Amino acid sequence: MVRDGIYYALGMLLVAAVLWWLAPLFAAIPLLVAIFFLWFFRDPERAIPVGIGLIVSPADGKVTDISPTRLKGQPCTRISIFLNVFDVHVNRSPVSGIIREVTYQRGQFGNAMSAASADANEQNIVTVEGDGMTVVFKQIAGLLARRIVFHKKVGDTVGRGERVGLIKFGSRTDVIFPTPSEIKVAVGDRVKGGASILAQVPIVKEHELLPNHMGAASEMVQ
Numbered sequence: 001m002v003r004d005g006i007y008y009a010l011g012m013l014l015v016a017a018v019l020w021w022l023a024p025l026f027a028a029i030p031l032l033v034a035i036f037f038l039w040f041f042r043d044p045e046r047a048i049p050v051g052i053g054l055i056v057s058p059a060d061g062k063v064t065d066i067s068p069t070r071l072k073g074q075p076c077t078r079i080s081i082f083l084n085v086f087d088v089h090v091n092r093s094p095v096s097g098i099i100r101e102v103t104y105q106r107g108q109f110g111n112a113m114s115a116a117s118a119d120a121n122e123q124n125i126v127t128v129e130g131d132g133m134t135v136v137f138k139q140i141a142g143l144l145a146r147r148i149v150f151h152k153k154v155g156d157t158v159g160r161g162e163r164v165g166l167i168k169f170g171s172r173t174d175v176i177f178p179t180p181s182e183i184k185v186a187v188g189d190r191v192k193g194g195a196s197i198l199a200q201v202p203i204v205k206e207h208e209l210l211p212n213h214m215g216a217a218s219e220m221v222q
Contacts, residue, residue, distance in 0.1 A: 004041055004149075004168070012037065040169075043090050046194040048161035053201040055094045055181075056161050057191040058137050059173045060087040066187055068179065071136060075179040079198050081191060082172050089166045091150075092194040093158040094137050094175050097130015102154055121172075124148045124165075128158065132203035133178050139165065140172040161194030177201060 012034035020027040049056060058081070065080040083089060103125045122141040127134060139148045150165035152158060167173075181201040185191060191198070 004166075006038075006041075010034075040085070040089070042088060043163070044088065046092075046161060046192060048159075048194050049197050051200070053131060053133070053181075053203040054160065054197055055135060055175060055177050055199045055201065056092070057081060057173075057193050057196040057198055058091050058094050058139075058164075058175060059083055059089070059167075059191075059193045061173070061191060063185050063187050063189045063191060064172075066183060066185070069176060071134070071176055071178075076176050077179050077181055077183070077199065078174055078176045079183075079185070080172060080174050083167065085169055088193060089168065089171065090163055090193060091139055091165045091167065091173065093128060093160060093162045093164050094177075094198070095128055095131055095133070095135045096160040097128040097135075097158065099126060099152055099154055099156045099158060100129045100134075101125075101127040102150065102152070104148075122148070124150050126150070126152075126164070131160075133201050135178075136176040138172075138174040138176075139167050140174060141167065163194075 012030040015030040016027045016034065019030065061081040061083040063079060064082045065078070067078055069076050069078045105123050105125060124139040125136060126138070127136050129135075139150065141148055147168045148165070148171075149168070152164050158164060175198060177199060178201050181199045183199050184197045185199075
């Protein structure tokens with residue numbers, strides 16, 4: 001469980017205790033809210049997939065968009081995931097690597113399902129470089145979300161599926177990764193943070209290129 005849930009629940013239990021003393025009939029309301037907070041901030045363990053070039057979901061939720069985009073002039077794919085108030089809100093890194101950039105962008109708190117929220121809403125933008133590619137994922141606030149939490153900093157090393165933060169209450173996450181790639185999900189699919197594979201990007205290692213280059217050079221000499 002996320003520690004925040006315990007703090008919220010304790011606050012509601014204190015309110016329930018006071019109401020039980022003053023007005024017992026109303027004590028059940030903060031008690032139910034305390035139970036909701038304990039449930040909302042749950043943090044289940046997940047089996048993290050192993051493989052080259054895999055991109056896992058940064059959050060639980062529903063895939064609402066898969067579309068082409070560009071990152072620093074390069075063609076990429078963006079997958080958007082909407083988290084409702086009943087989803088686990090712990091966020092995880094979609095790939096292994098080093099955090100190269102973290103940018104917090106102030107903005108609106110509009111409907112996280114709208115296309116405009118990807119740019120207009122308050123959000124935390126994280127760039128991870130590793131496994132032969134650069135991936136950007138966004139923690140985007142929604143109508144109910146008013147606080148984005150991110151535990152890492154620039155220069156930190158993260159593992160695929162590692163916990164990196166959370167968004168409190170309804171929200172959205174976007175993942176932007178290189179094209180071409182093999183998409184493993186479709187719009188409307190439900191995904192689990194750290195466990196569901198969103199896509200696989202073909203990674204070519206330098207040592208795999210070497211024999212081809214040597215062969216080409218040999219042919220040129222002949």
